[in-house]
Structure formats: C-alpha cells, structure tokens
Amino acid sequence: MARPRKQGLDYFPLDVDIDQDDKIQLVEAVHGPVGFAIVIKLLMRIYKDGYFSKWTETEQLLFSKRVNVDINLINECIKDCVKWDLFDKSIFETHGVLTSNGIQTRFLEAVGRRQKVEMIQEYLLLELEDIKVYKNLSVKSINVDINLIDVNINPQSKVKESKVNESKVNQTTTDGKDVVDDVPKNVEMNDKKLAEVTQFYSSNIGNLVPHIGDELGYMIDEHPSELIIEALKRALEANATNKIRYANSILTNWKNQLLKTLDEVKAADQRRTNSYATHKGAKVEVVPDWFGKHPVATSQTAEVVDIAAERERLQRELAGG
Incomplete structure (x- = not known):
C-alpha cells in the first residue's frame, strides 16, 4: 500500500x-x-x-x-x-x-522542491497560467461518484498523449475534457524508491515502526533514494543516537551544496580530502634547537673589540711604556 x-x-x-x-x-x-x-x-x-x-x-x-x-x-x-x-x-x-x-501562492512556493504536489481543482483559486510553472504539481477534481482524477494543466501533455497512449489511461474531468493520468507510474516509481530505503533501514538500523516509515517517506519526497541510503550509512558509521535526524542533517547539507547524485557527493568528499592533504603537507622550515641560544658575531661586535684594543694601546703610550 x-x-x-x-x-x-x-x-x-x-x-x-x-x-x-x-x-x-x-x-x-x-x-x-x-x-x-x-x-x-x-x-x-x-x-x-x-x-x-x-x-x-x-x-x-x-x-x-x-x-x-x-x-x-x-x-x-x-x-x-x-x-x-x-x-x-x-x-x-x-x-x-x-x-x-x-x-495557495505561499504554499506552492514552500513545496517547490517536493517531487509531487497535489491540489484540488474545486478549491483552486490560482490561474492555470500561474501554476503551470510548477512541474511537480498535479491538479485533481472532486467527484461524488469517482475518486480524484487528474486535470490537464500541462500544454505539452496533448502532444505526449499520442506518443504514449498505450501506457496511460484516459480519464474525464467534471467539465467533460479528456486528460491523461500518469499518476500510477509516478506512484509506482516513488514506492520502489521507498521500498529500497525502508529495506536498508530495517536490515541495518532497526524495526520499521510507523513513525519511522513516515519520516523515510518524507525524505523520499525531498531527496534521491541513493543519497538517503548514503546518509543513513554515515549515520551508522558515526554511531549517531538519532540516525534519522543525523541523516536529515547530512541531506540538508548536500542539498544546500546543490549535490544531487551520489557521484557528486563523492566528488565533493574527494575535493575536501585533497584540500586537507595539501594543507597538512605544506613544507614547514625546521629551526635547529641551538638557534637563538648562542650569540652570533656581527660586524658591530667586531667593531667594539677593535676600539677597546686601540684604547689600551694609547694608554700604554701615554704611560711611557
């Protein structure tokens, strides 16, 4: 289900x-x-x-x-x-x-990153021209006799319909217009990703109690499944007390860095490793232990010694020696 x-x-x-x-x-x-x-x-x-x-x-x-x-x-x-x-x-x-x-406007702005958002046609106050920019939006209609069904808000869907008619189901809205319902395909794909994540969690972390299942489902709405599994692995390696929260923090950090695939995450990790190695391996001049412990003769010191010798010679001459 x-x-x-x-x-x-x-x-x-x-x-x-x-x-x-x-x-x-x-x-x-x-x-x-x-x-x-x-x-x-x-x-x-x-x-x-x-x-x-x-x-x-x-x-x-x-x-x-x-x-x-x-x-x-x-x-x-x-x-x-x-x-x-x-x-x-x-x-x-x-x-x-x-x-x-x-x-409704503020709601759509807030859920812009979700994979799929549903709105009900009868409650919709925004113009289709304003909402068609939201590619993750599915507008549905309420009917007392049938379940929610899709309303066509994508101007390109009519073209696609003729190409993939065999794999989709035509339905009719309350205003009599034919539309194409591709929701089952999306739901199936989303459920497959959720199954991968929940399987990893139950096999490696713990029992899949209802609220954990919901949390993992919300993560699927926001992040690719391969990144969720990788974040959970890192939570395990860190022995985090709350592994879901720890994984969510990692995922948020990756999203802020615009990292969308596991390859991009690994590349970013490698860049950090290289940067650290370069900084750690920087050449540092080693100073000998004896440096600074003994006075070093300078031209000024030599000059002082010569003046003293000359003074002693003059004193002998004056004394008649």
Missing part, C-alpha cells in the same frame, strides 16, 4: 507587519486581540493541512477546544474574515473550506 503523501508544511512565512494589513486591522477593530489570535491560529491549522482547511461542525468544536475560545465568537470572526476577503467567500460558501489566493 502506498504511503500517504505529505501535504502540509512544517512552518510558514509570517510577515512582521501583518498587523498593519487592512484586513487584519478590520478583524482587530471588531474582535480585538482575540480576533487577531484566531486568525493566526487558523493560518497555522491551514498550513499544517496544506493550503486549505475544512470547516465542518466537528472542526469547529475541536478548534474551539484547542484555542479555548467560544465557538460562537470564532464563527463570528470567520464570517468577518470571509467578508473582508481574508478567506475566499465562494469556496467557503460552496465547500465549507477556508483558503485564499495568497495562502
């Missing part, structure tokens, strides 16, 4: 002057500091889920309990947020979902 793909964010950008935004100030003007806190808590919840959050009765009760604010006050605040376009009105009234154009 395929592991559920990570959708949410671990953190999200929050402008330092968010309280100066007119929409936020309107919320604060009506609901005070509590209204501001509700908005921030809602944003935290939305980004944790991804780019939207459903607002059903169950969600309302749970949210009210967690933030310790009366549910009626929360709903009044949300109505005003919708009225002042902090959240999209049409999506909220049609689907009971909290989202906005800005939220």
Whole structure:
C-alpha cells in the first residue's frame, strides 16, 4: 500500500507587519486581540493541512477546544474574515473550506522542491497560467461518484498523449475534457524508491515502526533514494543516537551544496580530502634547537673589540711604556 503523501508544511512565512494589513486591522477593530489570535491560529491549522482547511461542525468544536475560545465568537470572526476577503467567500460558501489566493501562492512556493504536489481543482483559486510553472504539481477534481482524477494543466501533455497512449489511461474531468493520468507510474516509481530505503533501514538500523516509515517517506519526497541510503550509512558509521535526524542533517547539507547524485557527493568528499592533504603537507622550515641560544658575531661586535684594543694601546703610550 502506498504511503500517504505529505501535504502540509512544517512552518510558514509570517510577515512582521501583518498587523498593519487592512484586513487584519478590520478583524482587530471588531474582535480585538482575540480576533487577531484566531486568525493566526487558523493560518497555522491551514498550513499544517496544506493550503486549505475544512470547516465542518466537528472542526469547529475541536478548534474551539484547542484555542479555548467560544465557538460562537470564532464563527463570528470567520464570517468577518470571509467578508473582508481574508478567506475566499465562494469556496467557503460552496465547500465549507477556508483558503485564499495568497495562502495557495505561499504554499506552492514552500513545496517547490517536493517531487509531487497535489491540489484540488474545486478549491483552486490560482490561474492555470500561474501554476503551470510548477512541474511537480498535479491538479485533481472532486467527484461524488469517482475518486480524484487528474486535470490537464500541462500544454505539452496533448502532444505526449499520442506518443504514449498505450501506457496511460484516459480519464474525464467534471467539465467533460479528456486528460491523461500518469499518476500510477509516478506512484509506482516513488514506492520502489521507498521500498529500497525502508529495506536498508530495517536490515541495518532497526524495526520499521510507523513513525519511522513516515519520516523515510518524507525524505523520499525531498531527496534521491541513493543519497538517503548514503546518509543513513554515515549515520551508522558515526554511531549517531538519532540516525534519522543525523541523516536529515547530512541531506540538508548536500542539498544546500546543490549535490544531487551520489557521484557528486563523492566528488565533493574527494575535493575536501585533497584540500586537507595539501594543507597538512605544506613544507614547514625546521629551526635547529641551538638557534637563538648562542650569540652570533656581527660586524658591530667586531667593531667594539677593535676600539677597546686601540684604547689600551694609547694608554700604554701615554704611560711611557
């Protein structure tokens, strides 16, 4: 069974002057500091889920309990947020979902490095022209009778369809347009990579408990499998206490150095080794132990000796000797 793909964010950008935004100030003007806190808590919840959050009765009760604010006050605040376009009105009234154009834009920027990102067509507020630059994005449509299906957002997919028609499955969206679904192939490839990593972990490190499986799955979303295995090997060699965290640090460092393959990592390691060897092998002049312990005769010293001899000679002559 395929592991559920990570959708949410671990953190999200929050402008330092968010309280100066007119929409936020309107919320604060009506609901005070509590209204501001509700908005921030809602944003935290939305980004944790991804780019939207459903607002059903169950969600309302749970949210009210967690933030310790009366549910009626929360709903009044949300109505005003919708009225002042902090959240999209049409999506909220049609689907009971909290989202906005800005939220979706920031979400896509944050997940730009993931191998695959899914968004729901009915909740999408961005224009296709704006999102087609995200090559890892798959837009899907909700249908009460069938599962999620792909929406064609890639202008080149029509050309590719005629070339690989035998290996793909044609499906139809709710607007009646034929599209090509290549998700099974991607899922199969991703599951194969995950299987390689989990096999290495269970064979060399320990039991594959559920939360470890999730962590390895998130790593697969962000990094090549060969680098994940190499990072885990180095965590083993270092005898790290938390091998997942140690491996993640290594992977982050490689990503920051723009190292994408195992060959590139090994080449970088070799460069560091050569640099260290060159620095260590630099020629250093050895000074003898006796250097500086004995005075060395100089022309000045010789000059002093000559003056003394001359003075002694003159003294003998004056004394008549």
